[in-house]
Amino acid sequence: xxxILSNNDSEYKWKEEDLVNIRAIQHYxxxxxxxxxxxxxxxxxxxxxxxxxxxxxxxxxxxRGIVRENLGVEFSLPVWSERLGLIGVADIVEFLPxxxxxxxxxxxxxxxSRYADELQLCSIxxxxxxxxxxxxxxxxxxxxxxxxxxxxxxxxKHFSEIKKIIKEIRDLFKNLIYRxx
Numbered sequence: 117x118x119x120i121l122s123n124n125d126s127e128y129k130w131k132e133e134d135l136v137n138i139r140a141i142q143h144y145x146x147x148x149x150x151x152x153x154x155x156x157x158x159x160x161x162x163x164x165x166x167x168x169x170x171x172x173x174x175x176x177x178x179x180r181g182i183v184r185e186n187l188g189v190e191f192s193l194p195v196w197s198e199r200l201g202l203i204g205v206a207d208i209v210e211f212l213p214x215x216x217x218x219x220x221x222x223x224x225x226x227x228x229s230r231y232a233d234e235l236q237l238c239s240i241x242x243x244x245x246x247x248x249x250x251x252x253x254x255x256x257x258x259x260x261x262x263x264x265x266x267x268x269x270x271x272x273k274h275f276s277e278i279k280k281i282i283k284e285i286r287d288l289f290k291n292l293i294y295r296x297x
Contacts, residue, residue, distance in 0.1 A: 130201040133289065136282050138195070138204030138239045144281050146232035155285075156292060186213060195243035200282060206240045208258075217244040219255035226261040229268065233257050238270035239278050 144151040188211035196203045208220040219240045223233055237255045245252045256265040 128198045128201070130198070134286060135201050135203050136285050138202060138236055138243070140285055141239050141278060141281050142232045142236035144285055145235045145277070146230065151285075152288075156288065187211060195240055195247060197243045197246045199246055200242060200279070202239060202243055202282070204240065204243065206244070209244065215248070216250050217248055217252055219244060219252075220258050220265070221255065222258050222260060224260050227259050227264060227266065229257045229259075229266050234268050234270075235274060235278055235281070237268050238274040241270045242275065242278065 140151065140155055143154055190209045190211070191207070193206045193209045194204075195206050195209075206219045207222045210218045210220065212218055219237060221233065221237045221240065223229075234257070237257055241252045241255055244250075252270075254267055254269045256267050258265050
């Protein structure tokens with residue numbers, strides 16, 4: 117669904133039901149069946165992997181700000197893109213000395229990164245660019261099991277795929293609502 121424009125054409129107003137959560141992009145890209153179970157059927161079953169992820173995020177998901185090695189660091193930072201109708205929470209955003217945000221998304225497993233994880237990180241990048249009006253083209257995926265960061269450079273391929281997934285998710289919800297009426 118297209119955004120409803122306010123009096124100022126550069127300001128988008130999305131209906132709440134049209135907002136897409138950044139986690140939904142990762143779930144959709146990883147497995148459409150998993151996405152449908154979680155977001156359409158409202159079915160979520162914990163397993164050893166989801167419990168590991170919850171435990172990892174308990175330490176990360178406490179909103180607070182610190183300064184570490186000349187970097188401002190925000191934990192559990194709410195992020196959004198009014199232009200795309202995206203919402204979510206960045207696990208960690210480090211602010212470089214020039215003020216450029218650098219997101220770090222925590223994952224419980226080992227390396228290597230999955231493309232779905234890259235899309236989630238690049239969705240956060242899109243939000244941060246809009247929020248801070250700064251060019252942000254990279255971030256990192258932190259894999260807790262291997263205790264390693266993998267820097268991801270977000271490219272047009274990522275952004276095109278994210279926009280395609282956002283549209284597909286909205287279409288799914290729109291069709292579901294239409295069928296329920």
